[in-house]
Amino acid sequence: MTRMLLVICDGLGDRPVPQLGGRTPLQAARTPTLDAMAAEGSCGQIDPIGPGIVAGSDTSHLALLGYDPYRYYSGRGPIEAMGVGLRLRGGDLALRFNFATVIPHGGELIVSDRRAGRIDSQTGPLAAALDGTVIDGVTFLVKEGTEHRGALVLRGEGLSTEISDVDPHREGGIARCRATAPQGERTAALLNAFTAQSHQVLSTHPVNLARVEAGKGAANCLLARGGGVLAPLPPLSERHHITVLGIAGVALIKGLCHWMGMEVAEVPGATGALHSDYVAKVEAALKSSHDLVVINFKAPDIAGHDGDAQAKVAAIERIDAAMGHVRSRFDGIVALTADHCTPVTTKEHSGDTVPLLMWGPGVRQDGVRCFDEIAVASGALGRLPGTALMPILLQLAGRSEKYGA
Numbered sequence: 417m418t419r420m421l422l423v424i425c426d427g428l429g430d431r432p433v434p435q436l437g438g439r440t441p442l443q444a445a446r447t448p449t450l451d452a453m454a455a456e457g458s459c460g461q462i463d464p465i466g467p468g469i470v471a472g473s474d475t476s477h478l479a480l481l482g483y484d485p486y487r488y489y490s491g492r493g494p495i496e497a498m499g500v501g502l503r504l505r506g507g508d509l510a511l512r513f514n515f516a517t518v519i520p521h522g523g524e525l526i527v528s529d530r531r532a533g534r535i536d537s538q539t540g541p542l543a544a545a546l547d548g549t550v551i552d553g554v555t556f557l558v559k560e561g562t563e564h565r566g567a568l569v570l571r572g573e574g575l576s577t578e579i580s581d582v583d584p585h586r587e588g589g590i591a592r593c594r595a596t597a598p599q600g601e602r603t604a605a606l607l608n609a610f611t612a613q614s615h616q617v618l619s620t621h622p623v624n625l626a627r628v629e630a631g632k633g634a635a636n637c638l639l640a641r642g643g644g645v646l647a648p649l650p651p652l653s654e655r656h657h658i659t660v661l662g663i664a665g666v667a668l669i670k671g672l673c674h675w676m677g678m679e680v681a682e683v684p685g686a687t688g689a690l691h692s693d694y695v696a697k698v699e700a701a702l703k704s705s706h707d708l709v710v711i712n713f714k715a716p717d718i719a720g721h722d723g724d725a726q727a728k729v730a731a732i733e734r735i736d737a738a739m740g741h742v743r744s745r746f747d748g749i750v751a752l753t754a755d756h757c758t759p760v761t762t763k764e765h766s767g768d769t770v771p772l773l774m775w776g777p778g779v780r781q782d783g784v785r786c787f788d789e790i791a792v793a794s795g796a797l798g799r800l801p802g803t804a805l806m807p808i809l810l811q812l813a814g815r816s817e818k819y820g821a
C-alpha cells in the first residue's frame with residue numbers, strides 16, 4: 417500500500433516583507449527541494465478553516481486532518497494538558513497556565529510579569545509542589561510545559577467552562593477568575609482559591625528563593641486560561657483504517673496527535689524550538705512503517721511571532737534541506753502545507769491562504785515550478801478548505817472507497 421506523509425510547516429505562509437524587498441520569506445528563501453517537488457507535483461492554496469478565518473494551530477490541525485473544528489474543538493486547555501502528558505478523563509476541566517510574577521496589593525494579586533522572566537528549566541519542581549492539591553473535593557493536577565508554560569486539570573464533580581481566564585493577559589492586571597454564567601460560580605471560586613494557594617506555596621519555594629537572591633523575578637503564581645472539557649474524537653486509525661504516527665516537538669501539537677488517536681513518536685532533538693532537529697524528524701518518519709506520518713515543523717511560526725524575517729527564511733531553508741531526504745528516499749504520497757500564516761510584519765496569525773504541495777507517484781504535474789504563496793495560486797489543486805486535504809491525500813494513496821456503483 418502507498419504510504420502517506422503530511423508535513424505541516426507551522427505558520428509558514430506570510431505577506432510581503434519590506435526588508436526582503438517585498439517578497440515573502442518563502443519567496444526569499446533558497447528552496448531547491450521544495451521547488452523541484454512543486455515542479456514534479458501539484459500545487460494549490462488552502463483556507464485552513466475558511467476564507468479569511470484566522471486559524472489557531474489547534475483548529476487548523478483538526479481541519480487538515482479531516483475533522484470539522486466547529487464540531488470538535490473544545491478549547492486549547494485540554495489539548496495542551498494532553499501534550500504535557502496529562503491523561504484526561506470525561507468531565508475533567510483543563511486549562512493552560514503561565515508561571516507569572518505577582519505582587520500582593522490590597523488583598524489582590526497584581527501581575528508584574530506574565531512570564532516570570534521567561535523562566536525555563538526550573539518549573540518542574542514548582543509544578544510538583546502544587547500537583548495533587550485538593551480544594552473542596554476537587555483535585556488539581558499540575559504539569560510543567562516548555563519555558564514558563566504548563567497545564568492544569570481540575571478533576572471533580574460539577575465543574576464548568578463558564579469562567580473567565582485567571583490570566584488578565586496584561587501586566588498590571590489582577591489575577592482573578594469570574595463566572596460568565598451562574599453555573600460557573602463554584603469553578604471560578606475554586607480557581608481563585610487555587611491561584612491564591614499557588615502564590616502561598618510558590619513564594620517560599622527554594623527555586624524562587626534562589627531566583628530572588630539572584631535578582632530574577634519569582635515564578636510565584638499560576639495564571640490559568642483557556643479552560644475546556646475535552647470532547648471525544650473518532651480516531652483517525654478507525655476512520656480511515658490506517659496506522660498513524662505523529663512527530664512534533666511542541667506540547668500543543670503532541671496533544672492534538674494523542675487526541676486524534678495517533679501514536680506519538682519521541683524523537684531526540686525534536687524540541688519544537690527554533691533550532692529543532694528537522695532531519696531527525698524526517699528520519700523517524702522514513703524509518704517508521706505507519707500508513708500515515710504527520711510531521712509538524714514549528715520554527716517558521718516562532719520566527720513569525722518574533723517578527724524575525726531572517727530567522728523565518730533560515731527555518732524554511734532547513735525544512736527544505738530536511739525534505740531533500742524525503743524526495744530522494746520516500747516512495748509514497750507527500751502533502752506539504754501550513755496550518756496558518758504567521759506574517760513577520762504582524763507577528764500574529766493571519767487569515768491568508770496557505771500554500772499546498774502534493775507530490776508522489778500518480779500526482780499530476782501542473783505548471784507550478786516554484787513553491788511559494790503566489791506561485792501555487794496557479795496550481796492544479798486550486799483553492800481548498802482545510803478539511804478537503806485528507807480525502808485528497810487518501811485518494812492519491814489509493815485508500816479511498818468508491819462512492820456509488
Ligand SMILES: [Zn+2]
Nearest residue numbers: 426427473755
Ligand atoms: Zn500554528
